[in-house]
Amino acid sequence: MSFLSRRQAERLLAGLMQNDRVDEIHAVLRSTDGTVFRIAENLPDAPHRTSDSSLQITVRVGRRYGSARTNDLSEEGLNVLVERAARHASVMPESPRVFPFPGADASAQPAADDSAQMRIPSAEVIRGVIGQSTGADMRISGSIAATRSSISVATSNGLLLHHPSDRIHTRFRVYASNGQSTGFGEHFSSSLDTSRIERTVQTAIDKCAAWRNPVEIDPTRITTVFEPRALADLFAPFIQQFSQRAIEEDGSFLRKLDGSSFVGSKMFKETVTLRSDPAAQGLLSLPFTLDGIPVKPETWIRNGVIEQVAVDRYTADERGIEPVAPPTNLMMDGGEQTLDELIAGTSRGLLVSGFADLRMIDPKNCLLSGSTRDGLFMIEDGTITGAVRNLMIRETPVYMLKELEDAGIPEHTSTTGTYVPMLLPPLRVKDALYGASSGLI
Amino acid sequence: MKTDWLQDAVQSALDAGATYAEALFRRDRSEMLQLRKTDISALESSDEAGIALRVFSGGAWGSAAVSSWEPGRPDALASAAIASASQLAKLRTQDIDLSSREQAGRQAWESPMETDPFAVSIEEKIDVLRGLTEKALSISQIPFAVANLFFRRMESELVTSRDAVLRQRSTFTYPNFAVTAFHQRLRRMDTRSSSLEAQAAGWEIVNASLESDLETSMQEALKLQTADPVARDSYDLVVHPTLLWDLLFDTLLPHLDPRTVLALDGNRPGDQWIDINNLANITVGSELLTLRADSSLPRGLASCGWDDTGRPSPSGTIVDAGRVVRLPFDETLPRLAGFETLGFTRTGMWNIPVAAAMPNIVMNAGTGGTVTELAANVDNGLLVKGRSRVMMNPAKTLFRVRPQMAWMIRGGEVAEPVRGVEIETSVEQFWKALDMLSSDNERITAGDLFPGRSSALWEVPFSVSVPAAVFRRIPVYTAQEAG
Numbered sequence: 001m002s003f004l005s006r007r008q009a010e011r012l013l014a015g016l017m018q019n020d021r022v023d024e025i026h027a028v029l030r031s032t033d034g035t036v037f038r039i040a041e042n043l044p045d046a047p048h049r050t051s052d053s054s055l056q057i058t059v060r061v062g063r064r065y066g067s068a069r070t071n072d073l074s075e076e077g078l079n080v081l082v083e084r085a086a087r088h089a090s091v092m093p094e095s096p097r098v099f100p101f102p103g104a105d106a107s108a109q110p111a112a113d114d115s116a117q118m119r120i121p122s123a124e125v126i127r128g129v130i131g132q133s134t135g136a137d138m139r140i141s142g143s144i145a146a147t148r149s150s151i152s153v154a155t156s157n158g159l160l161l162h163h164p165s166d167r168i169h170t171r172f173r174v175y176a177s178n179g180q181s182t183g184f185g186e187h188f189s190s191s192l193d194t195s196r197i198e199r200t201v202q203t204a205i206d207k208c209a210a211w212r213n214p215v216e217i218d219p220t221r222i223t224t225v226f227e228p229r230a231l232a233d234l235f236a237p238f239i240q241q242f243s244q245r246a247i248e249e250d251g252s253f254l255r256k257l258d259g260s261s262f263v264g265s266k267m268f269k270e271t272v273t274l275r276s277d278p279a280a281q282g283l284l285s286l287p288f289t290l291d292g293i294p295v296k297p298e299t300w301i302r303n304g305v306i307e308q309v310a311v312d313r314y315t316a317d318e319r320g321i322e323p324v325a326p327p328t329n330l331m332m333d334g335g336e337q338t339l340d341e342l343i344a345g346t347s348r349g350l351l352v353s354g355f356a357d358l359r360m361i362d363p364k365n366c367l368l369s370g371s372t373r374d375g376l377f378m379i380e381d382g383t384i385t386g387a388v389r390n391l392m393i394r395e396t397p398v399y400m401l402k403e404l405e406d407a408g409i410p411e412h413t414s415t416t417g418t419y420v421p422m423l424l425p426p427l428r429v430k431d432a433l434y435g436a437s438s439g440l441i
Numbered sequence: 442m443k444t445d446w447l448q449d450a451v452q453s454a455l456d457a458g459a460t461y462a463e464a465l466f467r468r469d470r471s472e473m474l475q476l477r478k479t480d481i482s483a484l485e486s487s488d489e490a491g492i493a494l495r496v497f498s499g500g501a502w503g504s505a506a507v508s509s510w511e512p513g514r515p516d517a518l519a520s521a522a523i524a525s526a527s528q529l530a531k532l533r534t535q536d537i538d539l540s541s542r543e544q545a546g547r548q549a550w551e552s553p554m555e556t557d558p559f560a561v562s563i564e565e566k567i568d569v570l571r572g573l574t575e576k577a578l579s580i581s582q583i584p585f586a587v588a589n590l591f592f593r594r595m596e597s598e599l600v601t602s603r604d605a606v607l608r609q610r611s612t613f614t615y616p617n618f619a620v621t622a623f624h625q626r627l628r629r630m631d632t633r634s635s636s637l638e639a640q641a642a643g644w645e646i647v648n649a650s651l652e653s654d655l656e657t658s659m660q661e662a663l664k665l666q667t668a669d670p671v672a673r674d675s676y677d678l679v680v681h682p683t684l685l686w687d688l689l690f691d692t693l694l695p696h697l698d699p700r701t702v703l704a705l706d707g708n709r710p711g712d713q714w715i716d717i718n719n720l721a722n723i724t725v726g727s728e729l730l731t732l733r734a735d736s737s738l739p740r741g742l743a744s745c746g747w748d749d750t751g752r753p754s755p756s757g758t759i760v761d762a763g764r765v766v767r768l769p770f771d772e773t774l775p776r777l778a779g780f781e782t783l784g785f786t787r788t789g790m791w792n793i794p795v796a797a798a799m800p801n802i803v804m805n806a807g808t809g810g811t812v813t814e815l816a817a818n819v820d821n822g823l824l825v826k827g828r829s830r831v832m833m834n835p836a837k838t839l840f841r842v843r844p845q846m847a848w849m850i851r852g853g854e855v856a857e858p859v860r861g862v863e864i865e866t867s868v869e870q871f872w873k874a875l876d877m878l879s880s881d882n883e884r885i886t887a888g889d890l891f892p893g894r895s896s897a898l899w900e901v902p903f904s905v906s907v908p909a910a911v912f913r914r915i916p917v918y919t920a921q922e923a924g
Binding site for chain 1: 480481484485486487488489490491501502503504505506507508509510511521525526528529531532533563564567700703704773775792794834835836838839
């Protein structure tokens with residue numbers, strides 16, 4: 001069995017929930033049918049098709065919980081799975097609080113039709129990608145992955161949520177023939193669009209062509225224009241800190257010294273508004289969490305004021321409030337300027353296209369460190385004057401949004417590598433902090 | 442999975458025009474238990490299986506995979522794999538060389554194991570872990586202890602159109618713990634973890650050495666509490682094998698993966714140290730550095746009878762006296778003209794295409810005797826021990842590591858422990874500073890069940906086996922104490 005439609009998932013999970021050896025069951029069922037076409041240094045590899053479904057369950061037996069996972073979804077396989085999870089539960093310590101798994105949610109919308117077939121890239125598409133690269137005297141590596149997948153969350157208390165998605169993930173890096181400069185392009189879409197693939201490859205080629213003979217600069221604080229993709233990688237760890245639990249466990253910049261939170265406080269420039277909505281056009285994302293909370297439209301920052309943080313089911317129950325799911329996409333309000341206009345308004349600064357190896361250095365102020373990549377350029381008197389060797393950045397989005405100078409027109413983008421749809425503007429930020437050269441090309 | 446189904450899939454592929462086909466059934470089981478202090482805090486298990494069919498048709502490889510729960514008809518999988526090959530054939534074709542593959546016959550290989558860890562009750566496993574944490578926590582200066590058990594089993598059956606049926610089973614066991622000592626007055630916290638690493642073995646290794654290892658770790662954590670910080674300087678380092686294996690694993694071996702050398706990973710970080718055009722002249726370490734691939738290494742995680750394409754598992758030198766002489770390889774990679782390769786193709790899971798994999802790597806020992814005898818050759822240095830997180834720069838040319846334990850060496854004698862030792866140097870400089878090797882009796886074999894932490898290209902566990910060694914004039918910094 002490959003991709004599971006809602007009806008197939010429903011039938012399978014209904015059978016699982018009838019198991020009466022445990023008091024409650026919570027299940028996460030994933031299915032996928034995908035084909036990946038890889039290219040390495042202009043050399044294509046055979047497209048590889050994989051079909052799989054896997055099931056992770058958590059069961060409650062009395063006051064104890066246990067989990068197990070399998071991809072054997074036969075009747076016998078499901079029985080063995082429940083037995084294994086129950087066995088695990090039997091040795092776990094008793095939970096101080098029994099908290100029922102969620103029940104049927106009237107707000108859950110039925111999924112869209114998920115019976116259509118997905119087109120996968122052909123040899124001709126791959127030939128075109130390689131031709132684009134060799135035509136520019138470059139070498140290309142990367143992949144086009146076409147995947148139909150679904151995720152279902154169900155409980156023995158009647159909850160059943162199902163979300164299908166089709167995804168074409170195009171991701172390529174090109175290298176100049178001398179190996180000394182590189183460019184990157186990535187795009188996620190819900191259907192195969194050859195012209196979109198061409199544009200993604202062209203983005204990588206253009207970046208590579210522009211990033212020639214980079215010069216080294218010393219560690220510095222300097223005004224920076226961040227492209228939306230670079231921002232997406234900075235904002236992904238930032239938004240995770242909008243969590244009541246993280247605040248209480250001292251893992252968020254939103255915690256005040258006295259242990260309370262900055263919710264309701266103005267932290268950022270007036271122009272900063274950050275929202276999420278899983279149903280937003282062009283930004284469709286998972287409309288529920290894996291523990292069954294519906295993801296609703298939220299405003300996390302409004303006009304610089306922290307308005308909302310995610311609250312998990314346990315914390316919400318303790319406080320007697322509704323849980324708030326973390327965002328599965330992100331939208332930031334912007335301005336009227338294009339990226340080029342933001343650059344034109346910069347007397348001296350850097351243009352950052354993306355990052356590599358971004359890591360959280362200190363969660364208490366969301367301090368991140370990593371290398372710039374795939375295009376770092378010097379801006380002087382409103383124009384790009386040359387390429388700069390990649391630098392280690394040591395900066396926090398908290399500071400960036402406080403020192404925001406200008407925001408451009410929002411664009412669709414995503415975090416690198418994993419699809420988290422975002423609509424973000426390019427930003428110009430005063431005095432971002434950079435260390436020494438990272439050594440990356 | 443029934444052998445018949447795999448044979449039908451292979452035959453269907455041949456009927457559809459393939460000149461060669463191989464069907465690989467693979468099942469992966471895992472179990473993990475964790476005790477924090479005396480309470481069980483995690484217990485997870487997983488059991489997944491599937492089939493991958495690989496065909497050579499029309500001058501190109503093709504592949505498709507499906508879970509074994511409901512694999513459908515064998516000819517459907519064959520059609521998908523043939524379709525994959527025909528897509529590739531439109532873009533490029535190549536020759537196939539089957540000479541190194543196993544021919545007709547049923548054969549089997551199993552990693553040695555006395556007691557199956559999956560047959561041991563969960564209660565017994567918890568008792569062992571609780572015994573460790575309770576013993577540690579009985580010492581008042583040790584307020585925190587954690588103990589873990591990881592088990593993993595990889596079972597496979599490969600059926601090829603050369604009529605070979607190859608069954609293999611590897612079982613991995615990884616017991617470990619960490620104890621944390623806290624000094625009330627000095628407000629210092631020091632953590633030591635076990636030195637035993639993942640092994641291809643069964644339950645028997647769990648009880649064998651954990652208790653004495655725990656005793657050593659506790660004593661060392663307590664000693665560290667009152668130690669003085671190391672002075673920043675360049676030192677001669679005697680590197681204990683419990684640290685050296687991880688330095689080899691994290692810093693040097695990622696550069697020797699063929700996909701990195703060939704820049705095929707699509708994420709080449711920077712100027713390649715190992716230049717494909719100059720392979721024969723590359724020096725990656727001092728003349729004492731000799732590394733061998735060994736697919737029959739006792740307890741090695743990559744030890745096996747055959748790779749996942751049915752070729753007998755390889756052995757051979759890959760670095761000889763500091764020079765790269767051979768690389769692990771697979772047949773889908775572009776040939777390295779005039780350079781020897783070791784064919785070794787494996788898959789991390791049933792649904793991942795097979796690819797070049799790292800075999801077990803053995804570093805040759807020397808004649809330097811024991812660790813103590815190595816130290817006798819050092820006037821002003823440090824003995825450093827215990828695996829820790831190795832931090833690499835994005836280009837993976839520099840590294841930083843804080844060994845778990847360090848002692849001063851003065852006039853050839855191991856002296857008092859010191860704290861805050863942070864080694865920071867370039868990968869090339871470090872391995873070229875290798876100056877002495879202990880004898881084989883100090884050797885340890887260790888591996889990582891999740892090698893992807895070191896290189897995103899690595900999906901299949903492998904081990905390294907190292908002696909102790911002396912490295913000259915290595916920069917050491919004083920690490921900042923956590924606030």
